[in-house]
Amino acid sequence: MQDPLHERRPLPLAAPADEDCGHPHHHGGTPGPRRANALIGARGLSFKHNGRSILQAIDLDIHRGEIVTLIGPNGAGKTTLVRTLIGLLKPTEGELWRAADLVIGYAPQRFDLDKTIPMTVARFVAMGSATATPGDIDQALKEVGASKLDDRQISELSGGELQRVILARALVRKPQLLVLDEPVRGVDYTGEAELYTLIGALRTQHDLGVLLVSHDLHVVMAQSDRVVCVNRHICCSGVPETVAQHPEYARLFGAQAARAFGLYHHHHDHRHDLAGEPQPAHRGGLRSLPEA
Amino acid sequence: METSIGEPFVMRALLAGLGLALIAAPLGCFVMWRRMAYYGETVAQSGLIGIALGLGFALNLTGSVLVVTLAVSGLLLLLSRQEIVPLDSLLGILAHAALALGVIVASLVRGPQVDLMAFLFGDIFAVTIVDLRWVLFGGIGSLIALMVIWRPLLALSVHEDLAAAEGVPVDRVKLIFMIILALVVAIAIKIVGVLLTVAFLIIPAAAARPLSETPEQMAFFAAIFGMLSVAMGLFVSISIDTPGGPSIVLVLTILFLSSILPTVLRHRR
Numbered sequence: 001m002q003d004p005l006h007e008r009r010p011l012p013l014a015a016p017a018d019e020d021c022g023h024p025h026h027h028g029g030t031p032g033p034r035r036a037n038a039l040i041g042a043r044g045l046s047f048k049h050n051g052r053s054i055l056q057a058i059d060l061d062i063h064r065g066e067i068v069t070l071i072g073p074n075g076a077g078k079t080t081l082v083r084t085l086i087g088l089l090k091p092t093e094g095e096l097w098r099a100a101d102l103v104i105g106y107a108p109q110r111f112d113l114d115k116t117i118p119m120t121v122a123r124f125v126a127m128g129s130a131t132a133t134p135g136d137i138d139q140a141l142k143e144v145g146a147s148k149l150d151d152r153q154i155s156e157l158s159g160g161e162l163q164r165v166i167l168a169r170a171l172v173r174k175p176q177l178l179v180l181d182e183p184v185r186g187v188d189y190t191g192e193a194e195l196y197t198l199i200g201a202l203r204t205q206h207d208l209g210v211l212l213v214s215h216d217l218h219v220v221m222a223q224s225d226r227v228v229c230v231n232r233h234i235c236c237s238g239v240p241e242t243v244a245q246h247p248e249y250a251r252l253f254g255a256q257a258a259r260a261f262g263l264y265h266h267h268h269d270h271r272h273d274l275a276g277e278p279q280p281a282h283r284g285g286l287r288s289l290p291e292a
Numbered sequence: 293m294e295t296s297i298g299e300p301f302v303m304r305a306l307l308a309g310l311g312l313a314l315i316a317a318p319l320g321c322f323v324m325w326r327r328m329a330y331y332g333e334t335v336a337q338s339g340l341i342g343i344a345l346g347l348g349f350a351l352n353l354t355g356s357v358l359v360v361t362l363a364v365s366g367l368l369l370l371l372s373r374q375e376i377v378p379l380d381s382l383l384g385i386l387a388h389a390a391l392a393l394g395v396i397v398a399s400l401v402r403g404p405q406v407d408l409m410a411f412l413f414g415d416i417f418a419v420t421i422v423d424l425r426w427v428l429f430g431g432i433g434s435l436i437a438l439m440v441i442w443r444p445l446l447a448l449s450v451h452e453d454l455a456a457a458e459g460v461p462v463d464r465v466k467l468i469f470m471i472i473l474a475l476v477v478a479i480a481i482k483i484v485g486v487l488l489t490v491a492f493l494i495i496p497a498a499a500a501r502p503l504s505e506t507p508e509q510m511a512f513f514a515a516i517f518g519m520l521s522v523a524m525g526l527f528v529s530i531s532i533d534t535p536g537g538p539s540i541v542l543v544l545t546i547l548f549l550s551s552i553l554p555t556v557l558r559h560r561r
Contacts, residue, residue, distance in 0.1 A: 050375075083453070086457050087457070088453055088456050088457060104457065106453075106454060106457040106458070108451055108453055108454050108457075112451055112453075113450060113451050114325055114449060114450050114451065116324065116325055116501065117325050117446070117449060117450055117507055118501065118504040118505050118506055118507060118509065118510050119450070119506065119507060120505060120506065123506065124450070127443075127446070127447050127450065127458075128458060129458075130443075153505065169454075173458070179457075
């Protein structure tokens with residue numbers, strides 16, 4: 001069967017759903033005509049399930065070498081958007097296209113993996129690509145810093161280790177686009193910092209496009225070129241600093257979340273509050289939460 | 293009852309049991325990994341309708357059971373698309389409805405003299421040459437089909453969305469798996485009965501899990517456990533005159549408990 005991810009699938013462009021959000025905002029992540037060099041792009045993408053609208057008029061492009069972070073509260077349709085973009089769901093309306101021969105490396109949430117199947121890490125990574133050689137598998141594990149895990153059982157890994165191994169499976173496909181669904185969820189702060197550093201390094205080394213999904217609003221990867229804030233439609237988007245100050249962002253996540261919006265930076269410039277909760281340090285126009 | 297091991301009906305029972313254990317082992321691993329034990333139970337219990345219809349119209353029982361298990365698989369596929377009633381409730385409803393319908397149809401077509409016990413718990417010592425032929429050809433067919441879809445089925449059992457994103461034709465592979473399962477259940481019912489069929493699928497797989505480091509190892513150990521239990525269960529059955537199928541299932545359960553116990557104790561500390 002032809003890989004559905006590799007075919008260009010233009011869909012008839014429909015008029016965006018006309019729902020009044022009651023406030024001025026633009027719907028576009030990157031509005032305007034399709035850009036030729038985008039790895040993946042959507043215009044006016046809508047998705048309905050059982051007659052209920054999940055996504056409305058989404059415009060989004062992801063380019064090579066670009067990290068786009070998708071944030072939004074639970075139930076905002078982030079996962080639906082990702083599933084639509086990688087071809088698991090058919091959009092109800094709108095246009096979706098992918099670069100010719102685009103290979104996507106998808107890293108789903110590690111919580112959904114079945115651990116009752118006995119399987120070594122190397123085997124799990126190998127499943128990502130039918131053509132992967134043992135050398136490719138070693139290389140992918142090495143890139144995520146998990147070389148030593150190759151003969152361990154998937155069921156024995158810690159959360160952070162498993163996340164790296166999932167990332168290695170995405171990399172073994174030699175993708176141009178990485179799609180990572182909440183890679184740092186449930187990982188401790190140090191692990192989170194390391195994962196973000198790793199993702200940033202992979203982007204640079206392979207000139208990858210990266211789509212990162214996050215529901216953790218407190219720390220958004222500073223290397224994000226764009227943060228796209230989704231709540232069924234695209235509420236606002238821009239460089240991380242802009243989004244944090246956007247009134248839509250504050251409205252969606254509450255003023256406190258907006259204040260707490262922080263950025264993870266390469267250097268470990270965080271501190272811990274009295275409760276042991278890591279707090280991103282003060283930076284630019286952003287304020288961190290007052291000491292507890 | 294004085295029975296010699298060498299008697300033909302004992303040999304037929306042994307061959308059928310060993311063959312079934314071999315076929316059921318890899319399939320049972322997937323039933324366990326994909327959490328389809330209740331699904332298998334529902335399909336197996338629907339087999340009683342097939343038995344009753346087969347008796348009524350004087351058809352080959354395994355054949356008529358296969359038609360019903362396939363039909364029920366299709367019905368389950370259709371009903372699972374709604375989201376108002378959860379899947380386990382749906383399976384519970386259909387399993388019991390199938391059992392009720394099977395008992396009623398059996399009483400209608402043959403009158404009360406139909407030996408329901410033999411079909412509920414199987415009568416492994418009543419296995420015929422025709423049944424053995426089903427085990428042989430059905431078994432070879434299902435094992436080959438399973439080998440063909442092994443890699444994609446394994447991928448979607450680990451993570452369905454990930455497999456789909458990597459290009460696995462998820463719906464087609466799942467459909468083929470359901471057909472193989474319906475076939476193996478139909479073959480098993482004549483030997484171990486509608487109520488013990490799923491035990492043959494999942495207990496060997498569960499017993500093999502703690503010893504296994506790869507999916508293939510688990511299928512291999514499951515086959516060893518299954519065949520060992522058949523031999524031991526039949527021996528016990530003949531020695532102390534207990535029913536065949538239930539004896540095998542009890543041996544399987546003892547093997548499972550001894551296999552899983554060290555793991556449980558290790559995690560307690």
